[in-house]
Amino acid sequence: MPAFMEPFRIKAVEPIPFPSVAERDAALTEAGHNIFRIPARLITIDMLTDSGTSAMSAAQWSALLSGDESYAGARSFERFEHVVRELTGYPEVLPVHQGRAAERIILHELLGRGDVSVSNTHFDSTRASVEAAGADAVDLPVEYDEATPFGGDIDFDRLRRLLTGDGGARVRCLVLTVTNNANGGQPVSLDNARVVRQICDEHDIPFLLDASRFAENAYLVHHRSPETSGTTVRETAREFFRLADACWASLKKDGIANIGGLIALHDADLAKRCRAKVIETEGFPTYGGLAGRDLDALAQGLLEVTDVDYLRYRAESARWFAGVLAEAGLPVLRPTGCHAVYVDAGRLLPHIPPHQLPATALVNELYRAGAVRTTELGTLVFGRPGTDGATDIPAPRELVRFAIPRRVYTASHLEYVAEVAERVVAKAADLRGYRIVEQDDVMRQFTAILQPVE
Numbered sequence: 001m002p003a004f005m006e007p008f009r010i011k012a013v014e015p016i017p018f019p020s021v022a023e024r025d026a027a028l029t030e031a032g033h034n035i036f037r038i039p040a041r042l043i044t045i046d047m048l049t050d051s052g053t054s055a056m057s058a059a060q061w062s063a064l065l066s067g068d069e070s071y072a073g074a075r076s077f078e079r080f081e082h083v084v085r086e087l088t089g090y091p092e093v094l095p096v097h098q099g100r101a102a103e104r105i106i107l108h109e110l111l112g113r114g115d116v117s118v119s120n121t122h123f124d125s126t127r128a129s130v131e132a133a134g135a136d137a138v139d140l141p142v143e144y145d146e147a148t149p150f151g152g153d154i155d156f157d158r159l160r161r162l163l164t165g166d167g168g169a170r171v172r173c174l175v176l177t178v179t180n181n182a183n184g185g186q187p188v189s190l191d192n193a194r195v196v197r198q199i200c201d202e203h204d205i206p207f208l209l210d211a212s213r214f215a216e217n218a219y220l221v222h223h224r225s226p227e228t229s230g231t232t233v234r235e236t237a238r239e240f241f242r243l244a245d246a247c248w249a250s251l252k253k254d255g256i257a258n259i260g261g262l263i264a265l266h267d268a269d270l271a272k273r274c275r276a277k278v279i280e281t282e283g284f285p286t287y288g289g290l291a292g293r294d295l296d297a298l299a300q301g302l303l304e305v306t307d308v309d310y311l312r313y314r315a316e317s318a319r320w321f322a323g324v325l326a327e328a329g330l331p332v333l334r335p336t337g338c339h340a341v342y343v344d345a346g347r348l349l350p351h352i353p354p355h356q357l358p359a360t361a362l363v364n365e366l367y368r369a370g371a372v373r374t375t376e377l378g379t380l381v382f383g384r385p386g387t388d389g390a391t392d393i394p395a396p397r398e399l400v401r402f403a404i405p406r407r408v409y410t411a412s413h414l415e416y417v418a419e420v421a422e423r424v425v426a427k428a429a430d431l432r433g434y435r436i437v438e439q440d441d442v443m444r445q446f447t448a449i450l451q452p453v454e
């Protein structure tokens with residue numbers, strides 16, 4: 001059996017749209033050349049994100065029907081709490097409606113004005129929560145290349161320097177994001193988490209795990225480090241939770257469901273304060289902004305997600321997909337993780353300068369050529385307005401992310417994407433860049449209006 005073969009068969013299907021060339025051109029113009037503004041009914045293969053886009057299993061769909069919609073103390077909560085306790089080992093379990101609610105609630109309990117949160121890399125919503133609390137978010141990822149198995153790790157030298165330096169006392173929490181989404185979805189090693197535990201003990205700061213992709217991280221750790229032989233992926237995941245003091249997660253990723261999040265922790269006093277915030281902003285603490293049936297689907301998803309056949313397929317299909325994109329001529333980044341394949345648009349389109357958004361040019365051409373939707377992670381997302389107000393300070397790299405929704409697309413869908421990519425590569429030299437004609441201050445990629453450069 002090929003390692004990337006889907007370890008499931010399909011029970012419910014949803015037709016996908018095939019807009020014509022004329023419809024695609026019109027959609028791009030109508031959307032101000034911004035892929036976020038194109039309606040899903042005009043997308044053939046949607047690789048915008050792996051968040052909330054999963055296909056649920058038959059067992060999850062049937063769990064929905066046993067959902068208990070009691071306002072307080074629903075059986076659905078008990079089932080969810082049981083699965084989360086067994087997985088994480090934390091006694092205190094608080095459901096919330098999605099990851100950023102969890103981040104806002106726990107980080108605003110821990111951080112105040114002038115404080116610092118340090119991380120391998122804060123995810124963008126995590127950074128937003130830290131900054132909204134008046135604190136600074138400091139990212140200390142390791143440098144990595146194709147030969148680095150754990151490119152998601154935090155850099156200890158820089159971490160120790162920060163903690164023993166002048167501002168060391170301002171550091172109030174350490175966040176380890178597994179996998180490191182903002183850093184190419186690279187995994188964090190168990191050794192890295194162990195040393196983080198020691199450093200947090202030495203400096204008396206809480207160790208928080210952003211566990212949104214805990215299962216994919218545990219699988220990659222298993223695959224890349226021999227020390228885990230003889231243990232299960234679930235045991236490896238548990239070891240990460242055991243090392244940390246508390247976790248939060250967006251369950252729109254490894255919950256394999258369409259909505260949900262959680263906070264789980266040891267500290268009963270902190271849990272009490274978080275619960276008060278949940279009541280204020282999410283709902284009664286046994287449903288936390290979710291329906292009872294969501295909690296049941298999530299409890300089932302959290303059991304399925306550590307299945308080795310599923311995780312092997314997830315990692316191997318990403319690896320295989322990176323291979324077919326590379327054959328099509330796209331410069332892909334390696335090693336691949338599980339949730340996406342990243343492509344270096346800066347290398348494909350060296351004639352387009354960063355301020356003319358080469359990654360956006362590639363994203364838009366993939367749409368024009370075959371209604372494939374990807375995300376730009378280049379200067380449109382990470383660029384900052386320069387001092388002259390007109391030109392941007394460019395992003396470090398011009399990347400395009402092909403996110404892979406869980407259990408949604410088959411190998412032939414991904415082959416279609418590679419065919420579309422090949423057509424785009426053939427005319428790469430003729431592609432033109434874009435300029436921004438309208439933008440908002442925050443998360444400008446969602447709303448910006450662009451125009452092709454003449």
Ligand SMILES: *Cc1c(COP(=O)(O)O)cnc(C)c1O
Binds near residue numbers: 181
């Ligand atoms: C998605 C994500 C979040 C935020 O979760 P939402 O459910 O989108 O609010 C936080 N951290 C990481 C690593 C994520 O991938």
